[in-house]
Amino acid sequence: xxxxxxxxxxxxxxxxxxxxxxxxxxINEGELFSIIGPNGAGKTSIVNCISGRYKPTEGQLFYQGRxxxxxxxxxxxxxxxxxxxxxxxxxxxxxxxxxxMVGRHHLLKNNFLTGSLYWLTGxxxxxxxxxxxxxxxxxxLDLQSVRKAQAGTLSYGLRKRVELARAMALxxxxxxxxxxxxxxxxxxxxxxxxxxxxxxxxxxxxxVMIEHDxxxxxxxxxRVMVLDFGRKIADGDPAAVLxxxxxxxxxxxxxxxxxxxxxDAPSVQESAA
Amino acid sequence: xxxxxxxxxGDFRTSYAADTTxxxxxxxxNFAIAGVLxxxxxxxxxxxxxxxxxxxxxxxxxxxxxxxxxxxxTGQISIGHAAFFLLGAxxxxxxxxxxxVPVFFAIPxxxxxxxxxxxxxxxxxxxxxxxxxxxxxLAAQYILLDFFSRAEWFSGGSVPASAEPxxxxxxxxxxxxxxxxxxxxxxxxxxxxxxxxxRTRDGRxxxxxxDHYLSAEIMxxxxxxxxxxxxxxxxFFAGIAGALYAHYQLVVSQEGFGxxxxxxxxxxxxxxxxxxxxxxxxxxxxVVLLPETxxxxxxxxxxxxxxxxxxxxxxxxxxxxxxxGVIIIVFLMFEPDGLAHRWRQIKAYWKLxxxxx
Numbered sequence: 001x002x003x004x005x006x007x008x009x010x011x012x013x014x015x016x017x018x019x020x021x022x023x024x025x026x027i028n029e030g031e032l033f034s035i036i037g038p039n040g041a042g043k044t045s046i047v048n049c050i051s052g053r054y055k056p057t058e059g060q061l062f063y064q065g066r067x068x069x070x071x072x073x074x075x076x077x078x079x080x081x082x083x084x085x086x087x088x089x090x091x092x093x094x095x096x097x098x099x100x101m102v103g104r105h106h107l108l109k110n111n112f113l114t115g116s117l118y119w120l121t122g123x124x125x126x127x128x129x130x131x132x133x134x135x136x137x138x139x140x141l142d143l144q145s146v147r148k149a150q151a152g153t154l155s156y157g158l159r160k161r162v163e164l165a166r167a168m169a170l171x172x173x174x175x176x177x178x179x180x181x182x183x184x185x186x187x188x189x190x191x192x193x194x195x196x197x198x199x200x201x202x203x204x205x206x207x208v209m210i211e212h213d214x215x216x217x218x219x220x221x222x223r224v225m226v227l228d229f230g231r232k233i234a235d236g237d238p239a240a241v242l243x244x245x246x247x248x249x250x251x252x253x254x255x256x257x258x259x260x261x262x263x264d265a266p267s268v269q270e271s272a273a
Numbered sequence: 274x275x276x277x278x279x280x281x282x283g284d285f286r287t288s289y290a291a292d293t294t295x296x297x298x299x300x301x302x303n304f305a306i307a308g309v310l311x312x313x314x315x316x317x318x319x320x321x322x323x324x325x326x327x328x329x330x331x332x333x334x335x336x337x338x339x340x341x342x343x344x345x346x347t348g349q350i351s352i353g354h355a356a357f358f359l360l361g362a363x364x365x366x367x368x369x370x371x372x373x374v375p376v377f378f379a380i381p382x383x384x385x386x387x388x389x390x391x392x393x394x395x396x397x398x399x400x401x402x403x404x405x406x407x408x409x410x411l412a413a414q415y416i417l418l419d420f421f422s423r424a425e426w427f428s429g430g431s432v433p434a435s436a437e438p439x440x441x442x443x444x445x446x447x448x449x450x451x452x453x454x455x456x457x458x459x460x461x462x463x464x465x466x467x468x469x470x471x472r473t474r475d476g477r478x479x480x481x482x483x484d485h486y487l488s489a490e491i492m493x494x495x496x497x498x499x500x501x502x503x504x505x506x507x508x509f510f511a512g513i514a515g516a517l518y519a520h521y522q523l524v525v526s527q528e529g530f531g532x533x534x535x536x537x538x539x540x541x542x543x544x545x546x547x548x549x550x551x552x553x554x555x556x557x558x559x560v561v562l563l564p565e566t567x568x569x570x571x572x573x574x575x576x577x578x579x580x581x582x583x584x585x586x587x588x589x590x591x592x593x594x595x596x597x598g599v600i601i602i603v604f605l606m607f608e609p610d611g612l613a614h615r616w617r618q619i620k621a622y623w624k625l626x627x628x629x630x
Binding site for chain 1: 289290292293466467469470472473474475476477478480481483484485487488489490491492493494495496502506548
């Protein structure tokens with residue numbers, strides 16, 4: 001299998017804080033790859049390095065064999081890298097439709113001159129072609145009823161879905177999902193898990209997902225990487241990672257109910273009280 | 274239901290093209306066309322003072338539209354807009370006086386020159402935000418004004434520069450009645466162009482930067498490019514408006530285009546509605562007509578008890594400035610989305626009229 005993304009010895013420091021220390025891994029084309037770990041382990045930091053928001057202090061990143069370490073974030077969608085954010089980052093005052101259309105930015109050609117002349121320059125035609133593509137995404141994610149609504153007025157679960165739609169509109173080969181199911185109820189999680197599997201299987205995207213819900217992670221991922229205090233402590237297929245004693249100690253807890261979401265499990269203090 | 278504006282009953286759209294029109298329905302489009310046709314008749318009936326008011330509203334609304342691209346749509350700020358307005362005025366006057374081109378061509382050229390200068394002053398905007406950007410644009414205002422007072426070859430120094438009347442291919446338009454149509458054409462063109470801009474790629478990119486610049490960047494939008502571009506666009510419309518003003522007044526002077534004029538432009542878009550194209554027009558009309566209203570009020574109050582206590586009539590400009598300040602505060606507190614928002618509310622009310630709730 002061809003390698004989609006290779007992370008080679010990446011370290012990230014903010015002054016004295018070591019967010020990441022010598023993290024290396026490779027993701028294969030077409031893989032559904034999950035990153036797990038306790039809060040502050042550096043999961044989002046590694047995604048930020050891949051999407052270009054942070055520049056690693058040391059180490060390099062290769063995407064399809066090309067060094068992307070120093071590339072600006074806005075150059076990455078063209079290469080086929082898209083992402084969603086952990087804490088919703090929609091354009092709140094724009095409609096859902098426009099939010100998704102922004103995702104087509106790098107695929108559209110009209111500029112401020114041709115766009116202003118709309119009817120004369122073919123900008124209208126181009127907009128309509130891309131509107132059709134956006135409507136396909138809206139259909140896939142079942143957003144028809146809210147396409148004209150202002151993104152800021154939607155419920156949390158819907159906003160997460162709009163954000164996924166916006167990332168899909170980039171037509172990425174590699175999509176980074178930062179906690180796509182955080183704060184969702186069971187049904188919403190189930191829907192989202194289906195969408196993610198479809199992204200991977202139907203659309204053929206390579207998916208990198210950060211997620212805390214261990215049930216979902218174990219069910220749908222092909223491979224799992226565990227981070228703790230900015231270091232990689234395990235990497236492999238879900239069952240093997242689950243059995244790893246380091247992982248159990250760092251993240252899952254020593255109990256037998258390893259599959260229980262650590263957030264839902266009663267904490268030690270609670271059971272003592 | 275988190276719906277957008279109310280859609281009239283029976284308004285079914287069966288193609289994406291029908292869903293991207295400027296006017297939501299055929300009726301609203303026909304009303305707009307009828308409105309423009311009525312405006313074309315205005316010089317036949319109105320003259321003198323009120324016609325000059327309309328021309329001023331038109332000219333300033335183009336400049337305010339530029340500022341709204343910058344402030345309302347891109348989320349930047351500028352308190353140097355009046356300087357760009359003046360730059361357009363001086364440039365167009367200079368070109369029409371010194372080059373053998375009719376004023377018809379001098380106006381767009383002045384717009385482009387102002388846009389280029391705006392792009393230069395926009396470079397710091399790519400890195401600065403909020404208060405720091407305010408100070409940087411303040412510097413732009415003073416640098417340009419200083420240039421105008423020193424570069425006598427360009428601006429005539431302390432003597433106001435003269436500007437040619439509007440002409441094209443040997444035919445010269447004279448007087449307000451004819452100039453009204455020039456301004457009307459420019460207002461229509463500007464508003465249509467900006468409306469189109471905002472529904473295509475680059476317009477969306479500007480709004481995306483305003484709403485969430487970090488995720489805009491992840492979506493492939495070059496922040497530096499678009500922040501600078503929005504300064505260029507704002508300056509372009511300021512330059513066009515300034516040029517129109519120059520050939521309307523036939524003289525260009527720095528008088529009245531200091532920082533307070535820049536603030537007045539900001540007042541227009543705040544009152545009209547930041548991020549609203551039609552609101553810009555409403556806000557400009559409001560701010561231009563406000564002093565006239567204040568004058569009427571002061572005439573009414575003349576000789577009254579308040580007048581005796583404050584001697585208002587001798588300080589009419591003073592009262593006007595206070596009124597603008599008070600109105601900005603009132604709008605920020607009670608109507609932060611401006612007149613455009615109020616207008617939408619009124620329309621929605623009538624659409625639902627007997628059964629609003």
